[in-house]
Amino acid sequence: MGTDRSTSDLGRFAEPALLILVSLADAPKHGYAIMTDVNAFAASPIGPGTLYAALARLERRGLIEPMGPEDRRRPYRLTTAGSEALSSHLAEMRRLVQVGRARLGTADV
Amino acid sequence: MPAPPAAVGIVLRAYPRRWRQRYGAEMAALLAERKPGWGDLLDLARGGLDARMHRLVRPPAQLVAAMPRREVVMVVPVPRPYGVVEQQPIGELSRRAFMRRMLGVGAAILALEFVGGTIAFLWPQLRAGLGAKFPIGTVAEIIAKQASFANGWPFAVGPARSFLINVPAAKELALGREASIANPTAGQLLALYRKCPHLGCQVPGLCDELKRFTCRCHGSTYNILGEKLKEGPAQRGMDRFGVEINANGVVVIDTSQYTFGALDRQDVKFLSFVDAAPYDRKCG
Numbered sequence: 001m002g003t004d005r006s007t008s009d010l011g012r013f014a015e016p017a018l019l020i021l022v023s024l025a026d027a028p029k030h031g032y033a034i035m036t037d038v039n040a041f042a043a044s045p046i047g048p049g050t051l052y053a054a055l056a057r058l059e060r061r062g063l064i065e066p067m068g069p070e071d072r073r074r075p076y077r078l079t080t081a082g083s084e085a086l087s088s089h090l091a092e093m094r095r096l097v098q099v100g101r102a103r104l105g106t107a108d109v
Numbered sequence: 110m111p112a113p114p115a116a117v118g119i120v121l122r123a124y125p126r127r128w129r130q131r132y133g134a135e136m137a138a139l140l141a142e143r144k145p146g147w148g149d150l151l152d153l154a155r156g157g158l159d160a161r162m163h164r165l166v167r168p169p170a171q172l173v174a175a176m177p178r179r180e181v182v183m184v185v186p187v188p189r190p191y192g193v194v195e196q197q198p199i200g201e202l203s204r205r206a207f208m209r210r211m212l213g214v215g216a217a218i219l220a221l222e223f224v225g226g227t228i229a230f231l232w233p234q235l236r237a238g239l240g241a242k243f244p245i246g247t248v249a250e251i252i253a254k255q256a257s258f259a260n261g262w263p264f265a266v267g268p269a270r271s272f273l274i275n276v277p278a279a280k281e282l283a284l285g286r287e288a289s290i291a292n293p294t295a296g297q298l299l300a301l302y303r304k305c306p307h308l309g310c311q312v313p314g315l316c317d318e319l320k321r322f323t324c325r326c327h328g329s330t331y332n333i334l335g336e337k338l339k340e341g342p343a344q345r346g347m348d349r350f351g352v353e354i355n356a357n358g359v360v361v362i363d364t365s366q367y368t369f370g371a372l373d374r375q376d377v378k379f380l381s382f383v384d385a386a387p388y389d390r391k392c393g
Contacts, residue, residue, distance in 0.1 A: 031139040047149045048139055049156025052132055056165040072138040 016046045016054040021063065021078065021086040028067055028077035031055070058082070112150045120150050123157025131166045164206070240365045243269040247358045252291055259291045261333070263301070263315055269362040270311070271350055274299040274334065283320040283333040283384035300350040300362045301335040306370055307343035316392035320384060322347070323392035330391040336380050337373035339389035346370025 010017050016038075023029060023037045031051060039045040046054075055076065058064045063082035067075045078086070117140060121129070143149065160166075202210075233240065245251060245266055251258050251273070258264045261282030263272035276297045281288035290297075303312045310326035315333065322331045329341025336346040351366025371381075377388040 031135050032142045035139065035143070047152025047156075048136065048143065048145065049149070049152035049154065049159075051139075052136060053156045053159045053165070056128075056132070056160070060165060069135075072134050074135045 010057055013054040013057055016050050017058055020054055020058060021082060024064060024076060024078045025086060028075040030073040030075045111144045112147050116150060117145055120153045123154050124160050127166045128160045243362045245360045259289045266362060269364055270303050271362055272301045272303060279333045280382060285385045295352055295354040298352045300352045302348040302350060305329055305343060306345050306348060319386045319390055319392055321392055328391055332382060332384050334382050335370060340391035345372050
């Protein structure tokens, strides 16, 4: 599991992990910045424990990496593998959205 | 509502040591900015549990390199002993994690046993005792066992704690006449519960001289159909169970069908059956 580069099989941390990847997509951020960012754009807020549980998993999979500490805070950035995983995941979600909308008859919306 | 810092400190101890070495400082920085509430505390506790259950922290090389090293004074080559302990590969179960998991498994088994035992204790036991059905045998088999049943004498059924009464024959018997009825229908059979409705003593068998039941404890007296007579403190007649004859002709006492005996209205005129002896006589 240590070599798995996808965000699947993250169990209940799959969604927070995805939110973190999205949050880091534009610029590196430290923990608190990720949290406020995610809680601003996502429907369900994530708590500090969930945030770090997901962060640790992403880090072990090599999807994100820590940068040098600033003060006591440590920013994280996407790795190449991380941005690949994010874009493939988003592509899959896009496909899902298209199928869902087509079946609902709201494809043009 | 913000949680007190002391509570935050306690919850952070839920995380394993290695986790705190790696993430402790930045998490503290986050919490300093965030002013965690009780919900965050719960979330942290769950995170700590998660971190203890999964080995998530692999110290990255750059962090390891940044750690202060102890000065090595002298390196003595030590011969490797048998069963040398290798560095635990990440992702495999360490002895400590194994022991911890076994502790969890043990606790789970204990909880399971407790719950299972409680359920087993509360489960109704319908194969014995009050509430069960007791097959007795066909009427012919009962008469083969006790010929006097055809003549109206009660047949004691131990497991159902009952007297089975052949009602038409029993009436003749109590009136002092001789009768032999070998084929009573289900409606002509009566199962009297032998527990005295006064205080629960076991009612003894029919007495010879009166063909009545008299409880040995306080003398409550019943006629051959279990109706309360003059004597004794019981407030009602003997209680009854359902009786049926199934497809194979077997008499079954159904103790889940329970009927209270008729109230003692203290006058002979309220009885459904009046035997030969005076109303106020008791056995013995």
